[in-house]
Amino acid sequence: MQRSGSTTKPVSTAIPASPTRRTPRNSTPGSSKRGGQGIETMMKALRICIAGIALLGSAGAISQGEEGYASGGSELCISCHDFGPESPVHAVMAGSHGTNGDAEAMQDRRGCEDCHGPSANHAGAPTQISPGVSFGPRWSASSAAQDGTCLTCHEENVAAHWGDSLHMLNNVTCVSCHDIHTGGDSVLFESRQAEVCTVCHKAEKTGMHGLDKDTDGGPPCSSCHNSHNHESAKTEMLLNRSEGCRTCHDLVKMAKSDQVSDRARSYHKVMANPERTCIECHGGIAHATTDSVTSFAPQPGNSKEVTLFYPGTTTAEWLVENHPGSQPLRQGAGCQQCHRGEEAAIGQSLAGEFQPASRRVDVSFSRDADSLRVQLRWKGQRNDQALSMMWGKGGDETFRRGGCFAACHDDMSGMPGNRGQQTGKYLWSSREQRQQIGRPAIAKDQAALAKMMEQGKFVVMWHVDLNSGKARTATLLDQVNWRAEPAFRASTRFENGWWQVDLRRSLTHQASHVLPFDPEGQYTFGIAINGADNAGGGHWVSLPLTLRSSGEDSDFKVE
Structure with a gap:
């Protein structure tokens, strides 16, 4: 099919780098563009705190209306959540989800609590009790609870088949795509x-037909795809008569064009039949070919190349609060779901002057009767310092989703959010209270931590000094506890510019602090390399990876 009267505007085909969190530690002071935003964010946070303190001081004055709804309605919500004329609350109140429509349409509307549920208790203690349904990083409700709120109104129309959609099955919630707190x-x-x-x-980043055309100039995604159900593109195209294709391909003009063959003009007459669509003849050409795009799902094997990247000062807090993918991450998705194949681009966006931004490592697994063996090879420098691996077996959900990043936090030593605490790596599950403005993180008591260890809710770290070959292990929960471990051995070698590290972990050794490796289990792991002159930030890490003995839903398998 020929294009008639259309032009293309070449643009870069590189995958856009993921948004950076903070200026890398080796950037020029004052070069960050986020400084003004940071001050504004702090002022907003202070206003919330002041309003929260005022409400806490008069908690008894917050009366409950019907079924736990706040008697003050949206006006009470805005008394805390109003950050000025540009505040998102004003945008939502002015739209179809607000209460500013005609009186008849708004008769039974509650404003904020229509979506956030009964929240009188939250209004009485805003820093202690969540809203009825929370969509934010703190107290994030389950995906079912969030979607259920939207389906209350939309299940009978646009979202009638949401329960069968691939988006829903992949932990994508309504608010992953929709933002009602904006003017549009x-x-x-x-x-x-x-x-x-x-x-x-990501395949569609290159535009229609992979012609590097600016995606703004192509047809909208919804002209062929219905994101709210599991139907094929053909179903939607039957309903709109291939509207997406006809955005550029005008059949009337094409019938008169010298660039279109007589045979093609004859074939195009079939479009007079309402039961036909363009893709019945032109299937598979709308977007880039599948072999040019990194697979969405892992391709298991016992060996493959893994890209490690410079992480900057990325922390678990940023990932679940300010990261563009924080919503699906909070609802159960892992980093790999969106970023598989983007590791080098992420490193480049975070590295600044730090180079190299990424490093490629050949990783292979094997096993014998009593040992798991791991070999790692990479092109490096003689003064590379250490190699580390973290391992988990589903005991900690944040590690399953975020890998090594689950152990890095704002209040750690060397992080921009640190305020003098001598804090190392830890898991959120070990905290009775997370760090908040004016409130430090508080660890659970020893009895609770001991019980978590018994239940296997911890992560194991392997560490190898590259120069001496010394190997040690640690458990990670409320802190890192290093120990000598006879069940873990390592050997290192540097030759012709390449490092090779061979690791061996006994499968028969059992102890309370040892992660058991069994044939049926699936394990999450991460890899890190510490470079020369490492001051805490000169290292490269992997996204979370998976290993199992069999099956097709893991990055590596060992048989």
């Missing part, structure tokens, strides 16, 4: 849909 929800505007969809659907 991007995904509802044809010219801006691709900005939202291509965050995950």
Whole structure:
């Protein structure tokens, strides 16, 4: 099929780098563009604290209306959540989800609590009790609870088949794509849909037909795809008569064009049949070919190349609060779901002057009767210092999703959010109270931590000094506890510019602090290399990876 009267504008085909969190530690002071935003964010946070303190001081004055709803309604919510004329609450109140419509339509509306549920208790103690349904990073409700709120109104129309959609099955919630706290929800505007969809659907970043055309100039994603159900593109195209294709390909003009053959003009007459679509003849050409895009799902094998990247000062807090993918991450998705194949680009976006931004490591697994063996090879420098691996077996959910990043936090020594605490790596599950403004993180008592250890809710670390070959292990929960471990051995070698590290872990040794490796288990692991002159930030890490003995849903398998 020929294009008639259309032009293309070449653009870069490189995968856009993931947004950076903070200026890397070796950037020029004052070079960050986030400084003004940081001050504004702090002022907003202070206003919330002041309002929260005022409400706490008068908690008895917060009366409950019907079924736990706040008697003050949205006005009470805005008394805390109003950050000025540009506040998101004003945008949502002015839209279809607010209460500013005609009186008849708004008769039974509650404003904020229509979506956030009965929240009188939250209004009485805003820093201690969550809203009825929370969509934010703190107290994030389950995906079912969040979607259930939206389906209350939308299940009978646009989301009638949401329960069967691939988005729902992959932990993508309504608010992963839709933002009602704005003057205009991007995904509802044809010219801006691709900005939202291509965050995950990376094959479409190159535009229609892979012609590097700016995605803004192509047809909207919804002209062929219905994101709220599991139907194929053909179903949607039957309903709209291949509207997406006809955005560029005008059949009337093509019938008169010298660039279209007589045979093609004859074939195009079939489109007069309402039971036909363009993709019945032109299937598979709308987007880039599948072999040009990194697979969405892992491709298991016993050996493959893994890309490690410079992580900057990325922490678990940023990942679940300010990261563009924080919503699916909070609802159960892992880093690999969106970033598989983007490791080098992420490193480049974070590295600044620190080079190299990424390093490629050949990783292979094997096993014999009593040992798990791991070999890692990479092109490096003689003064590379150490190699580390973290291992978990599902005992800690944040590690399963975020890998090594689950152990790095704002209040750690060397992090920009540290305020003098001598804090090392830890898991959130070990904290009775997470760090908040004006409130330090508080670890659980020893009895609770001991019980978590018994239940296997910890992570194991392997560490190898590259120069001496000395190997040691640690358990990670409320802190890192190093210990000599006879069940773990390592050998190192540097030759012709290449490091080779061979690790061996006994499968028969059992202890309370040892992660058991069994044939049926699936394990999450991460890899890190510490470079020369490492001051805490000169290292490279992997995204979370998986290992199991069999099956097709892991990155590595060992038989």
